Amino acid sequence: MPRATKFTKEEPSDAGSDVAMDEAPTSHQPESRDDMSIDPNENEEVEEDEVEEEEETQRVRLLPGSTPTAASFEFLNEGHTLGNALRYIIMKNPDVEFCAYAIPHPSEAKMNVRIQTFEGTTAIQALEKGLRDIQDLCDVVTDKFIDSREKFAAGISA
């Protein structure tokens, strides 16, 4: 418990008068100060930060414990909108043994998908195929909707 001892050491000076920021316990200092002190060149630090921001955050990751045929994926910023449709379409794949989705906690924008496949394909392939299948389904529905709209418009004008 090195942290605790540090606190007791610094507390006496904290009690009576105002303390300069640097002398305050680390927990009271703004977090960014730590990074700054490591890098002497502040301008460089800023530039690096900008580069990092431009990098796209990874929205899918494999959860630990996954094997090729039985994997869990974590999607960021996805919910029931994608989850349920994806679960359904992956389950329709005859090479898939099991597929389910869950939103572990409603206040975290995360959605988990579990896929288990039979021999001959992998969970990642099944996931990709599922995504492409919904895309195809969307294409068909778009075409049908446009057809139907044109038919309806023709019916009105006729």
Add this chain to the structure above:
Amino acid sequence: MDYDPMVMDDAESVGPVVKISQADSVRTKFELSNADISFANSLRRVMLAEIPTIAIDLVEIEDNSSVLADEFIAHRLGLIPLNAEGADSLLYSRECDCEGHCEHCSVRLTLHAKCTGDENMHVSARDMVPTGDRINQAVGTPIIADAEGLGPLILKLRPGQEIKLECIAKKGIAKEHAKWAPSAAIGFEYDPHNKLRHLDMWFESDAKTEWPPSEYATWEEPPQEGEPFDYDAVPNRFYFNVESAGNLPPDTIVGEGIKVLQQKLAGLIHELTEGEGGDGMNGDYSGPRSPEYSAGADGFGGGYATPYGNGGNQSSWGGAGGTTPYGTTPYGAGQSWS
């Protein structure tokens, strides 16, 4: 994998079907059949909350001597429907290269009204004037749908009172704030006779006589007297009623909804296939991982690359992957899921 996703089972062998029963400038009613409820619900959810539109997001008040507080007026301004035609090609302000906002990511509207007469003055959306450059001439214009051509009432001014402000309208989605909702409402209905018993109808003496039949009740076969309950049945025909708030025409809402769904999928597919190099899936992998796991399976990178890349490495997975990773990770120990 030689199966056709559109040929799902006997009932769905012809693929999804769309039938429009009503279409005008305010609403589109259509039936989506031979599709699964999960897909129909995805479409409903995406049309409700994820189609980008434009709404007032920043208000700078220069002068306000009306009886309403600044923030009250700002909130009312945010809820005024603006024409979202072409909002697709507008950038999100947070993704734009400009400082704050510019014509590529926002539309500027000004409102300046002073009551100079003897009677109270009504200030409505009509009085909002889009100023400055816009990506097209329609985007950001307030929607005027009433017969008088005034648009939504914003506030009233007594003689001598004045309001002067400038608004910045930005692109956004209804998931963030309902003011960006393209649809006023989306009706979603299936199984009008409640054959599937998804509904438990409240009644005083008889549910059949007390509940009015759905407008789609005549579209489907009513249940036969004494018909046994089909517990294998799944909903198959979905009745949508997409009602526009004016910012996008209702048929565009449907089209855009599907487009947003496809973009969502395309983004994920892109990310998955990008990972073929090996480090795509676990570039910043930082989740809990037991030491045995990383040692046994040589990290995650090698493991991920195999199924996609060369089949030669597959054997190393089969040996180690079959047992080690599974047994030693939180999964095996049952710590991850509780």
